[in-house]
Amino acid sequence: MIQFLIKRFIGLLFVVIGVTFITFILGYLSPSDPIREIMGQHFDQARWLMLRHAYGLDLPWYQQYFNFLVNFARFNFGTSFHYQDRAVWDILKDGVPISLELATWGTLITLLIGIPVGIFSAMKANTWIDTTNMSVALILYALPPFIIAVFAQVILVQINVSLGTQWPVAGWGTPWQYDWDSLQNKIVPILVYAAAGYAYFSRLARTSMLEVLRQDYVRTARAKGLRETMVVYQHALRNAMIPLITVIGLLIGTLVAGSFFIERIFNIQGIAAISVSSIFQRDYPVIQATTVLLAIGVVLGNLISDVLYSVVDPRIKTE
């Protein structure tokens, strides 16, 4: 177990180095000169050289990369190119709580609704309830989040028009505050954000539950006359949860990808929105910081999923 974890951790370290290297080298190879762009019309050679030196851009690439790594390890993401007096962390600080809130609620709803619906569907297998549930899940799973988001917005607009309500179509409100105004802003994006995960988990929960219900020990439990609720909740459910728990970590990847579109469509100023706008501003330190942060989140998710897998199912041996 410990050996397995250490092995996974070393693998993870390689991935993090790979991710930081790709992020760094893409910025380094970039054909546009950020300093020149900051200076714009006020370009002059002496100040250009001075600024390059100040940002450390005149060093050879391996030295720049080394500095980049060292600073990163100290959580020092450098200074923004675009807002010259602001540290990168200062810019990210506004977005992180919003994205975190969106992700937290998205995950909770995904799990708390998706899994029970899937299990319920499995128990009603091949009835109209099951068919409807699974058709909805199939469609939600196939569609990308931004399509669902646009449909939600259009429906919201129609509701506003026909009922004369003033439900906000975009925006977020204060992070982690749940008065009525903020709630109105937050409910729809969170539901849309959770939709893809919901579809995935309810489908997986259904398949997994059906698989377990076919097992011999479930038949034994039924044969000895246990009540059906007892059979399902005491015997089958625990084993059906194994594949579900192991993919929870992978959810982070989906959430990160989804956040770019949800934040774009609903005009939410989270970390993904900051990342995209920093690309337009050629603000490399901000781009690099957001990319590496999000990538580390995904990698950690993979690690969590591996660990959970070996905890839940001890048959997984270290190879």
Add this chain to the structure above:
Amino acid sequence: MDIRDQNPKMATSPEELMPDTGSVIPPADLLDLPNVPTLLREAEDVLQKRGKEPESPLKESLKRLRRDLRAMVSLGVFIFLIVLAIIGPPIYKSFGATYASDLGGPIGPSVYRDYAHQELSKQDQGPSAQYILGTDSLGRDLLSRLMQGLLISMVVAFLVEVVDIGLGVTIGVLAGYYGGWIDQLLARFTDLVFAFPGLLFIILLTGIFGNSADDYFAKLPVLGSFLGNGNARLVIVSLALATVIWPLMARYVRGQTLQLKQQQFVEAARTSGTSDFTIIWRHIIPNLFSIVFIASTLNVANTIIGEAGISLLGLGVQPPGSSLGLMISDTLDQVEVHPWEVLFPTIVLTIIVLAISFLGDGLRDAFDPRSKD
């Protein structure tokens, strides 16, 4: 001279001529087999009664696919959309009356139904004889932009699939057949690609190299006219999408190759002295057909979503070019006033994505009936 005369030790008894199966006694089920010639005769009788040749697996799969109504409808829709993207614009531009333009002078349908033509006095119009689906906030024909967006989606999907299948099959077969360092390299690379969120990589690549791609590709001699209109970033987007997608294909192919390598017909080919290249070309690659076909169909949906998503974030196709994602992005701030403008590209995208997903599911059921969940 008989070869046995030179080597008296050479086996002559029928038992010793039997292939070496590893055990002296053949497995029990082989011994229990009834008289083989009788069986063959019975089989021939059955075939003659049905009066036809045994069907190839491909034919049987296609037959199963043809029975799948949802998949066939999806296939029809998909083909219709491809045809619409290619021959729709010339047909649409060929009819229609002449209208007065706000820049003065009458203009024909080939001008005002161009996807890039702006008519600033006719913004956000509803459907009319001039603009069948109406116009957007810059007075551009929505139907023309939709068809151009479809074309872009198809072109990107095609480009990405070419790279995906080419690289994925080549590397996957080599890694599966030879193992060794290619396999190691592929495993490390796929680990990295799976860990690095694909979307982030694409955003990074298009964001950083997008501007210079615009300058570079617009100057190319032949492609320049197509790529110049804000479409230059498609090349970057396609490349980035392909980079992220091919390792998965390679992994599927590698797994399948590993299985095929163990099969008896490959062993037989190798025993009879067939070269590695011929084995791969004649025996392995044809057997990869169904897995590559299914995986690439499902990939097409992901690719189209990917391109639309990148364009939606403003990193893909640039105005005045058109793409379904860019149309959503352009019309999004109008959602409270003119919701249909954002609804059209979204519905078209929904139809494509669902059609391809259903088709992919149908293909999987038809070509690999055991994989049903």
